[in-house]
Amino acid sequence: MSSQDILPEGKQEFTITVYTENQIGLLNRIAIIFTRRKINIDSLNTSPSEIDSIHRFTIVINETEDVVRKLARQIEKQVEVLKVYFHTNTDIIWQEMALYKVPADMIAEKAPVERLLRENGARAVVIRKDYIVFETTGHREETENLIKVLQPYGLIEFVRSARIAIIKDSEGFNAKLREFEQREPGEEVSENEYLNQRDKVFTM
Amino acid sequence: MEATQQEVLTAPEEQQAIELSGSAALLEALIIEGVSTIFGYPGGAIMPIYDALYDYKEKLNHILVRHEQGGIHAGQGYARSSGKVGVVFATSGPGATNLVTGLADAQIDSTPLVCITGQVFAHLLGTDAFQETDVINITTPVTKWNYQITDATEIPEVIAKAFYIARSGRPGPVLIDITKNAQIQKFAFKGYTPCHHIRSYRPKPIIRPKFIEQAAQVINEAKKPFILWGQGVILGKAEKEFTAFLKKSGIPAAWTIMGVGAIPTDHPQNVGMLGMHGNYGPNVLTNECDVLIAIGMRFDDRVTGRLDKYAKQAKVIHLDIDPAEIDKNVQTHVAVWGDCKETLPLLTQLIEEKQHTEWLEKFNDYARQENEALIDAELHPQTGEMTMGEVIDQLNQLTDGDAIVVTDVGQHQMVGCRYAKFNHTRSNITSGGLGTMGFALPAAIGAKFGAQQRTVVAVIGDGGFQMTIQELGTIMQSGVDVKILILNNRFLGMVRQWQELFNERRYSFVDIQSPDFVQVAKGYGIAGKTVTEREDLQSSLKEMLSNPGSFLLEVMVTKENNVFPMVPQGCSVSEIRLK
Numbered sequence: 001m002s003s004q005d006i007l008p009e010g011k012q013e014f015t016i017t018v019y020t021e022n023q024i025g026l027l028n029r030i031a032i033i034f035t036r037r038k039i040n041i042d043s044l045n046t047s048p049s050e051i052d053s054i055h056r057f058t059i060v061i062n063e064t065e066d067v068v069r070k071l072a073r074q075i076e077k078q079v080e081v082l083k084v085y086f087h088t089n090t091d092i093i094w095q096e097m098a099l100y101k102v103p104a105d106m107i108a109e110k111a112p113v114e115r116l117l118r119e120n121g122a123r124a125v126v127i128r129k130d131y132i133v134f135e136t137t138g139h140r141e142e143t144e145n146l147i148k149v150l151q152p153y154g155l156i157e158f159v160r161s162a163r164i165a166i167i168k169d170s171e172g173f174n175a176k177l178r179e180f181e182q183r184e185p186g187e188e189v190s191e192n193e194y195l196n197q198r199d200k201v202f203t204m
Numbered sequence: 205m206e207a208t209q210q211e212v213l214t215a216p217e218e219q220q221a222i223e224l225s226g227s228a229a230l231l232e233a234l235i236i237e238g239v240s241t242i243f244g245y246p247g248g249a250i251m252p253i254y255d256a257l258y259d260y261k262e263k264l265n266h267i268l269v270r271h272e273q274g275g276i277h278a279g280q281g282y283a284r285s286s287g288k289v290g291v292v293f294a295t296s297g298p299g300a301t302n303l304v305t306g307l308a309d310a311q312i313d314s315t316p317l318v319c320i321t322g323q324v325f326a327h328l329l330g331t332d333a334f335q336e337t338d339v340i341n342i343t344t345p346v347t348k349w350n351y352q353i354t355d356a357t358e359i360p361e362v363i364a365k366a367f368y369i370a371r372s373g374r375p376g377p378v379l380i381d382i383t384k385n386a387q388i389q390k391f392a393f394k395g396y397t398p399c400h401h402i403r404s405y406r407p408k409p410i411i412r413p414k415f416i417e418q419a420a421q422v423i424n425e426a427k428k429p430f431i432l433w434g435q436g437v438i439l440g441k442a443e444k445e446f447t448a449f450l451k452k453s454g455i456p457a458a459w460t461i462m463g464v465g466a467i468p469t470d471h472p473q474n475v476g477m478l479g480m481h482g483n484y485g486p487n488v489l490t491n492e493c494d495v496l497i498a499i500g501m502r503f504d505d506r507v508t509g510r511l512d513k514y515a516k517q518a519k520v521i522h523l524d525i526d527p528a529e530i531d532k533n534v535q536t537h538v539a540v541w542g543d544c545k546e547t548l549p550l551l552t553q554l555i556e557e558k559q560h561t562e563w564l565e566k567f568n569d570y571a572r573q574e575n576e577a578l579i580d581a582e583l584h585p586q587t588g589e590m591t592m593g594e595v596i597d598q599l600n601q602l603t604d605g606d607a608i609v610v611t612d613v614g615q616h617q618m619v620g621c622r623y624a625k626f627n628h629t630r631s632n633i634t635s636g637g638l639g640t641m642g643f644a645l646p647a648a649i650g651a652k653f654g655a656q657q658r659t660v661v662a663v664i665g666d667g668g669f670q671m672t673i674q675e676l677g678t679i680m681q682s683g684v685d686v687k688i689l690i691l692n693n694r695f696l697g698m699v700r701q702w703q704e705l706f707n708e709r710r711y712s713f714v715d716i717q718s719p720d721f722v723q724v725a726k727g728y729g730i731a732g733k734t735v736t737e738r739e740d741l742q743s744s745l746k747e748m749l750s751n752p753g754s755f756l757l758e759v760m761v762t763k764e765n766n767v768f769p770m771v772p773q774g775c776s777v778s779e780i781r782l783k
Contacts, residue, residue: 080405
């Protein structure tokens, strides 16, 4: 049974992408929008975006589309938020990274290391006398699979990153900026200054 | 005044920098923003600002309140009566936390405020220093925006941003926390430029003509259209545009308690109040109309009752400046995003001129039924103890609907909103969304400072009055002229009503004793009297209104009177009870 099958009726995994100013406290403001509705955030990543000084949040939740749409509007309402998109898994390409620490002696003596790494698309990032750290990147099921495989060999520690995602079909936020640049070219203006004319860049 | 001040300024680069402290820069900024009145309470962490204020006494009128909660409610009353941004000062720690109720109230009722709180020195942040609280994180959920200043050079830009955010788009409260070192620090002040644009903030959504056309088409085809209007009409200063829309469309219109007063009470198309204690007709007919046109209102649960039985037969058109309000509670057929001051004229232009006489008459029929069953007895009782309704009715006759009425929260609030007459906009000031008891007395003080030429009457219950009774001291010291009308039923009336109707009269802790209010007022140098007999009511109200300064009038009303009609919680609006 996949994780999709056990979700309550109408709920599915959504990835919310939020473009924001790089501002202290904004993470809290965005998180509050979820917590006050008692919605659990499954994964949250913040990083710089393709545009200088603009940050990008990638938030994964399990909810109905109606709830996600309302949440997106509430997030977009925040002063320092520029744009919010939300997508189902079919609309995005996403990855999560995982690290696994296993005892070196167990692995060296018992595990078919080469096959194990190949089958799971993993690689060793640290090899020490006492332990080895492997890394994989992929979807949740893929990274979880390697846990099961490594468990019998005394998995010491496991950590998985938040999801990062790229939108499949849409050219997204950057395209809107580039379109605007072509339409109204400016002299020696940086991308950010185009954002100062938000009304012409964004539609809501 | 707020926007025109920029004309007297030169661009920062053309000005010679002058050395100012952060505190002085703040006060300069406030003056340029058109601020004349500040409500506040000093304390250790905001002392440098108060020290600077000593030199600005001529330009900035600071009202010393008796509690920070009183200060922020006064700021709200000021903003609501004047249409300007209310400004409030408080110190760090308890001073700042005492603002939280007012911030939440202002946030839910879209009231423009800029609150300035002092904060401990920047190097002490996060060390549990004396009177340190994490005010930014505490206030994040209840502010439109907040920001902590740790360096004086940030002050001009951040204050400009704060005022712009507070007053633009859907207004709201902004809190700026300034560390003590930033208040003291001197820097080269190069002038102040009001803010009119923030990259990541769009106060108004783009108006989309396609949807206005669709809305007009739906309205033109409607047989029984019905308008619900809220405070958005007042906040958008769109009263004229709304009146023009009403006139051309001929559609009956009902109001939320935040929207009342946008058109005069006696406007022929005004069919009354919506919601839990609203009028009979507008509630019942919500479930009969074919098109529901919501203007600047947010379908609060007190207005809609049960959502799954709310106007299911109607096509809903929703005009709102805040896109997040569209479809939040009620699914719309046509969403008209934008400032209703701009969208209403576009819509008016496209609609056909009509009279919905028969349909309007249906509302009048229900109004007659409500009158006979209930209103007549409430407003004109011949025997028994006085009712809240008759006090408000007498007040209407004496003020002729020209007063600002500030209500607290409870039965008297619903009675006040139902029966008070208004000829002018910005006349009804109440805590609508949060329902804050203790709101009215300080809000009335602020309202008077915001509209000094108008009569301000605070209508308060005996419970709510005791929540911020200390603000009588503010009245005493500032000499502000506020008429205080206490409707005393010796109960926490609204909870008692619910206990009577839904909890088998188990009156759990609603029997509240009060001090001798008149004596208390006297202690603060405020004149007052108590009325117990109907025959003294009118003359006493006259005495209150004609008294040269503040006056407290306590009217003893029926103990166990209920506010009807009522849509019981969990019921549909058409299940409204007259008794």
